Amino acid sequence: MKNIALIGSTGSIGVQTLEVIREHPDRFRLVAMAAGRNIDLLIEQVKEFQPQIVSVANEEDVSTIQQLFGDRVQVYFGAEGLCEVAVHKDATFLMNAVVGSLGLIPTLEAIKEGKDIGIANKETLVTAGHIVTSMAKEYNVQLLPVDSEHSAIFQSLQGNRKEDIERLILTASGGSFRDRTREELVGVTVSEALNHPNWNMGAKITIDSATMMNKGLEVIEAHWLFDIPFDKIDVVIHKESIIHSLVEYCDKSVIAQLGTPNMKLPIAYAMSYPERLEFNQEKALNLWEIGTLHFEKPDVERFRCLQFAYEAGRIGGTMPTVLNAANEEATKHFLEGNIEFLSIEEHIEKALERHEVISHPSLDHILEVDKETRAFVRSRIE
Ligand SMILES: NC(=O)C1=CN([C@@H]2O[C@H](COP(=O)(O)OP(=O)(O)OC[C@H]3O[C@@H](n4cnc5c(N)ncnc54)[C@H](OP(=O)(O)O)[C@@H]3O)[C@@H](O)[C@H]2O)C=CC1
Ligand SMILES: CC(=O)[C@@H](O)[C@H](O)COP(=O)(O)O
Numbered sequence: 433m434k435n436i437a438l439i440g441s442t443g444s445i446g447v448q449t450l451e452v453i454r455e456h457p458d459r460f461r462l463v464a465m466a467a468g469r470n471i472d473l474l475i476e477q478v479k480e481f482q483p484q485i486v487s488v489a490n491e492e493d494v495s496t497i498q499q500l501f502g503d504r505v506q507v508y509f510g511a512e513g514l515c516e517v518a519v520h521k522d523a524t525f526l527m528n529a530v531v532g533s534l535g536l537i538p539t540l541e542a543i544k545e546g547k548d549i550g551i552a553n554k555e556t557l558v559t560a561g562h563i564v565t566s567m568a569k570e571y572n573v574q575l576l577p578v579d580s581e582h583s584a585i586f587q588s589l590q591g592n593r594k595e596d597i598e599r600l601i602l603t604a605s606g607g608s609f610r611d612r613t614r615e616e617l618v619g620v621t622v623s624e625a626l627n628h629p630n631w632n633m634g635a636k637i638t639i640d641s642a643t644m645m646n647k648g649l650e651v652i653e654a655h656w657l658f659d660i661p662f663d664k665i666d667v668v669i670h671k672e673s674i675i676h677s678l679v680e681y682c683d684k685s686v687i688a689q690l691g692t693p694n695m696k697l698p699i700a701y702a703m704s705y706p707e708r709l710e711f712n713q714e715k716a717l718n719l720w721e722i723g724t725l726h727f728e729k730p731d732v733e734r735f736r737c738l739q740f741a742y743e744a745g746r747i748g749g750t751m752p753t754v755l756n757a758a759n760e761e762a763t764k765h766f767l768e769g770n771i772e773f774l775s776i777e778e779h780i781e782k783a784l785e786r787h788e789v790i791s792h793p794s795l796d797h798i799l800e801v802d803k804e805t806r807a808f809v810r811s812r813i814e
C-alpha cells in the first residue's frame with residue numbers, strides 16, 4: 433500500500449489522480465489533500481477518501497470543513513497548509529498537481545522529508561529546476577514525471593543508457609490556434625483559446641498550450657528532469673497527440689511512447705513505477721481508426737513563446753524564473769479579460785529584456801525575482 437499526499441486535488445490532474453486511487457484501493461490510500469477555492473468539490477472528496485488532513489487556500493473556508501468533519505480531519509490553510517499536506521508523516525509519495533510556482537516550496541519541503549514526488553506542476557521545475565533536482569539527489573528521492581511528454585520520455589528511456597541519448601523530441605499539439613496565422617490571432621477570445629483540440633485540462637495550461645509557452649516550459653522541464661542540454665531537445669508539432677514524445681539514441685534508433693490522449697496513464701505510471709497498473713476501462717489505442725499521423729516543424733516567429741523559453745533556458749540562472757512568473761501573471765490577466773491574447777508574449781518579452789540575470793540563484797533570489805516580475809507585469813497592465 434502506498435500512502436499518497438495530494439496537492440491540487442480539485443484540479444484536472446488532482447481529480448484524475450483520485451480516479452486512479454479510487455480504481456486501485458489495494459494499491460493506494462490518500463492520507464492528506466489540499467485544494468484551493470473549490471470547497472464544494474473538496475468536501476465531496478473528503479467524504480469519499482477520508483484523508484487525515486486537508487488544506488484550503490483561504491482561512492475563511494477552514495470553519496466550513498471543520499463544522500462538517502469535526503475531529504475526523506485536521507484543517508489547514510494557505511501556503512503553510514500546502515506544506516503541511518506535502519510533508520504529512522504517513523505519506524511516502526507527494527502528487528504535486530497544483531498550478532503555478534506556488535508548488536515550489538511544498539515540493540522542497542516534501543523532498544527534505546524523503547517523499548518521492550509525482551511532478552505534474554511543471555512551473556516548479558521551470559522556476560527553480562537546479563534547486564529541486566539537486567535537493568532530490570541529496571535526499572535520494574525520485575522525481576517521477578507526470579506531464580505526458582516527460583512520462584513518454586521516461587518510459588522510452590527505460591532499459592537504455594543515458595550516455596547513448598542523442599536527442600529528446602517533445603511532441604506538441606499546437607493548441608487551440610494551431611492553424612491560425614499571426615494576423616488571425618488578433619482579438620481571439622478567452623473561450624476560443626480554452627478550446628484545446630485534444631486535451632481537457634485546467635485553464636492556465638490550456639492557454640499555455642495556445643501560446644505554445646506550454647511547450648517552452650516543457651523544454652525547460654525536460655532539461656532538468658533528464659539532465660539534457662537544450663541543444664539536444666527538439667519540438668515537433670504532432671496535431672493528433674498520439675505520440676507523446678520520443679528519444680533518439682546514438683545509433684539513430686528512435687523510441688517513442690504512444691497512447692490515446694489520457695492523463696490517467698502518466699499519472700498512474702508515476703504512482704506505480706516501475707510497475708504498470710491494469711486499466712481495463714480506458715480506451716485502447718486503435719491505429720486502424722486513426723490512420724494517419726502528422727508532423728511539422730514549429731514556426732518560432734509564429735509561436736514566439738517557444739523561442740523565449742529556449743533563450744531563457746540557455747541563459748539559465750533567474751531567466752526561467754522571469755519567463756515563468758511573467759507568463760503566469762500575463763496569462764491570468766488574459767483569462768480575466770484584461771489583456772489581448774497577443775499581449776501575453778509582449779509582457780513576457782519586456783520582463784525578460786529588462787531582467788539582470790543572477791547566475792546561481794538561491795531560493796531567496798528565486799522568490800524575490802518571481803515576486804518582482806509579477807509586479808512588473810501587473811504595473812504594465814495597469
Ligand atoms: N491538466 C493536465 O492535463 C495537465 C496538467 N499539467 C500541469 O499540472 C499542473 C496542474 O494543472 P491542472 O490540473 O490542469 O490545473 P487546474 O487549474 O485544473 O488545477 C489546479 C489546482 O491547483 C489548486 N490551486 C490553485 N491555486 C491554489 C492555491 N493558492 N492554494 C492551493 N491550491 C491551489 C486548484 O484549486 P481550486 O480549483 O480548488 O481553486 C486546483 O486544485 C499544472 O502545472 C499543469 O501545467 C501537466 C500536464 C497535463
Ligand atoms: C497533457 C499534457 O501533457 C499537456 O501538457 C499537453 O501536452 C498540452 O498540449 P500541447 O502539446 O498543446 O501543449
Ligand SMILES: [Mn+2]
Pocket residue numbers: 579580581650
Ligand atoms: Mn504536457
